[in-house]
Amino acid sequence: MAAMDFFTSSMFILLIFLLPISSFAEIHFTEIRNDNRPIIPFDVFGFSHGGRLELNVSHLTLSDSNPDLDLSKVGFFLCTRESWLHVIQQLEEGDISCALQSDLVKPVYTFDSLKKQDRFGVLYSETDADQYTLVFANCLQQVKVSMDVQSAMYNLEGKNARRDYLSAGKTILPRIYFVFSLIYFSLAVIWIHVLYKKRLTVYGIHFFMLAVVILKALNLLCEAEDKSYIKRTGSAHGWDVLFYIFSFLKGITLFTLIVLIGTGWSFLKPYLQDKEKKVLMIVIPLQVVANIAQVVIDETGPFEQEWVTWKQVFLLVDVICCCAVLFPIVWSIKNLREAARTDGKAAVNLMKLTLFRQYYIVVICYIYFTRVVVYALETITSYRYLWTSVMAGELATLAFYVFTGYKFKPEAHNPYFVVDDEEEEAAAEALKLEDEFEL
Numbered sequence: 351m352a353a354m355d356f357f358t359s360s361m362f363i364l365l366i367f368l369l370p371i372s373s374f375a376e377i378h379f380t381e382i383r384n385d386n387r388p389i390i391p392f393d394v395f396g397f398s399h400g401g402r403l404e405l406n407v408s409h410l411t412l413s414d415s416n417p418d419l420d421l422s423k424v425g426f427f428l429c430t431r432e433s434w435l436h437v438i439q440q441l442e443e444g445d446i447s448c449a450l451q452s453d454l455v456k457p458v459y460t461f462d463s464l465k466k467q468d469r470f471g472v473l474y475s476e477t478d479a480d481q482y483t484l485v486f487a488n489c490l491q492q493v494k495v496s497m498d499v500q501s502a503m504y505n506l507e508g509k510n511a512r513r514d515y516l517s518a519g520k521t522i523l524p525r526i527y528f529v530f531s532l533i534y535f536s537l538a539v540i541w542i543h544v545l546y547k548k549r550l551t552v553y554g555i556h557f558f559m560l561a562v563v564i565l566k567a568l569n570l571l572c573e574a575e576d577k578s579y580i581k582r583t584g585s586a587h588g589w590d591v592l593f594y595i596f597s598f599l600k601g602i603t604l605f606t607l608i609v610l611i612g613t614g615w616s617f618l619k620p621y622l623q624d625k626e627k628k629v630l631m632i633v634i635p636l637q638v639v640a641n642i643a644q645v646v647i648d649e650t651g652p653f654e655q656e657w658v659t660w661k662q663v664f665l666l667v668d669v670i671c672c673c674a675v676l677f678p679i680v681w682s683i684k685n686l687r688e689a690a691r692t693d694g695k696a697a698v699n700l701m702k703l704t705l706f707r708q709y710y711i712v713v714i715c716y717i718y719f720t721r722v723v724v725y726a727l728e729t730i731t732s733y734r735y736l737w738t739s740v741m742a743g744e745l746a747t748l749a750f751y752v753f754t755g756y757k758f759k760p761e762a763h764n765p766y767f768v769v770d771d772e773e774e775e776a777a778a779e780a781l782k783l784e785d786e787f788e789l
Contacts, residue, residue, distance in 0.1 A: 376502075376515050376584045376585055376586070377500070377501070377502040377515070377584035378392070378501050378502070379498070379499070379500050380392065380499045380500075381498055381499075382497050382498075382499065383496050384494045384495075385494060385496070386488065386491065386492075386493065386494045387488065388487065388488055388489060389449070389485060389487055390488075391486075392483070392485065392486065392499070393484050393501055394481065394482070394517075395483075395484075395503040395517050396480070396481040396482075396517035396520070396733040396734070397476045397479055397480060397481075397503070397505060397518065398479050398505045398518045399477050399478075399479050400477075400506035400507070400511070401475070401476035401503070401504075401505050401506075402474070402476070402503070402504055402505070402513075403428070403458065403472075403474040403476065403484065403501070403502070403503050404472075404473055404474075404500075404501070404503075405426060405458060405471065405472050405474065405484075405499070405500075406470075406471040406472075406499075406501075407459075407469060407471075407497050407500075408468070408500075409468060409496070409497060410464070410467075410469060410495075410497040411468065411495075411496045411497070412461075412495060414490075414492060414493045420490070421460065421461035421490075422450065422460050423448045423487070423488075423490055424450075424460065424489065424490060424495070425457060425459050425460030425461050425486070425487060426457075426458040426459050426460075426485065426486050426487075427449070427456055427484075427485055427487060428456040428474075428476065428482040428483070428484060430481060430482055430483075431483075433454040434483075436452075437454055437455060447489065449485070449487045449489070450489065455485075456476070456482075458472060458474050458484070459472050479518070480733070481518075484501060484503070486499075502584055503515070503517075504584070505518060505521075513582075513584075514581055515580055515581055515582070515584040516577065516581045517733065518734055519732070519735055519737060520577075520736055520740075522737055523574075523577045523737055523740060524575075524577045524581060525574075526737060526740060526744070527570045527577065528570075528571070530744050530748070531567050531568075531571040531574060533748065534564075534566050534748075534751075535564075537563050537567075537752070537755070538560060538567060541559065541563060541755060542560065545557070545760065548761070549760075551760040551761055552760045553760070554615075555611065555615060556759075558603070558606075558610065559754070559755060561603060562600070562603045562604055562607050562751075563751065563755075565596055565599050565600040565603055566600050566747075566751070568596045569596035569599075569600045570744075572589055572592040572593040572596055573593050573597075575589040576590050576592075576593045590648075594641070594645055597641065597644070598637075598638075598641040601637050601640065601641060602634055602637045602638075605637055605671055606630060606633065606634065607754075608675040609630055609633060609675050611754070612675065612677075612679035612681075612682055612706075612713075613678045614682050614706075625681070626678055629675070629677055629678055632670075632674055633674050636667050636670055637667075639663070640667040640668055640671065643660045643663045643667065646660045647660050647661055647664060668721065669721070672717040672721065676710070676713065676714070679706060679709060679710045680710070682706050683706050683707060683710065709757065713750075716747070716749075716750040719742075719743075719746045720743050720747065723742070724739050724742055724746075727739035
């Protein structure tokens with residue numbers, strides 16, 4: 351049973367190493383109560399050559415006070431992902447009986463140094479640049495541990511040895527988020543100018559698009575401030591609350607916008623069908639769940655036993671939302687194809703059909719890139735260049751916003767309805783050829 355527990359914990363921490371961690375290793379305070387897990391992962395951090403770990407543990411109690419316990423098998427250590435794979439192999443082959451005994455890990459503090467104290471503090475210097483996970487190991491299966499843990503990891507930068515609490519590879523994120531927030535504020539100003547200039551052909555959906563852009567800009571601005579404060583002080587100072595609020599609003603409005611555009615609401619029809627309303631009734635609550643999961647993931651950490659579960663919930667809900675928003679676009683394409691054969695307005699419907707097909711493809715590409723490609727970049731990219739995955743995701747999102755605004759901007763002469771007889775005949779012939787091709 352003990353071996354099985356350790357194997358389960360080993361697989362758990364391996365999963366922690368493989369999953370992208372959104373935590374930025376600010377100063378953390380963790381309470382552990384009557385816990386007998388053999389492995390408890392804490393923070394993940396990318397050290398430069400001037401890395402530091404401050405670890406303070408208080409109110410430490412063990413369920414077994416036997417003085418003969420080998421407390422060298424209980425303590426904290428640092429480990430890289432590559433090293434942990436070899437540690438698991440050493441344990442399976444019986445070369446060692448405890449992870450702390452491996453020469454591949456870097457012990458920070460073991461409990462045999464306690465000397466009957468219930469607290470300790472240690473400042474650990476790490477000169478080997480790499481991405482490490484702070485791990486607590488308890489190889490005494492009969493012993494339960496209770497303690498309060500405060501940990502802070504940072505790099506010393508510059509001649510003044512300034513503390514940088516952001517992991518190496520993420521230290522430039524505040525500037526990236528701030529620059530993108532300025533870009534979105536600029537887009538909002540441009541969009542306001544377009545709406546004013548073509549105010550006679552503005553629909554409700556265009557004001558909704560403006561709201562989405564402004565919320566995205568505010569979300570990025572709060573995230574820039576959040577990371578900037580963490581970088582300098584190790585704490586977000588309340589900016590994380592604003593970030594979560596605007597992230598929640600941005601997520602709901604963006605998915606709602608995709609659904610509304612997919613249904614053709616406002617610029618094609620002034621109402622939503624029952625099935626389209628049901629999609630919204632599914633997407634909006636799921637976005638609420640996704641944002642709750644995101645807050646739990648960010649504010650707790652891998653030391654919580656439910657952390658991986660919340661991570662899986664977030665990924666599952668996000669995938670469901672991404673799939674749900676595609677249905678209205680597919681329905682619109684189907685309806686336009688049927689209308690093109692029956693109402694005699696082949697050119698108008700063909701133009702609409704082409705636009706919705708383009709939008710369908712772009713939405714799929716956006717979802718695939720931001721959910722799959724960016725995730726892959728986070729996983730395979732060196733910890734020094736983790737900012738590149740953020741940059742790639744933001745560039746893809748910006749491209750999607752620009753495409754949506756350009757394709758669905760208000761027009762003085764609506765291209766849907768201004769067609770001449772030659773275009774009508776050409777469109778009818780194109781639809782006929784398309785039907786023959788499908789047959």
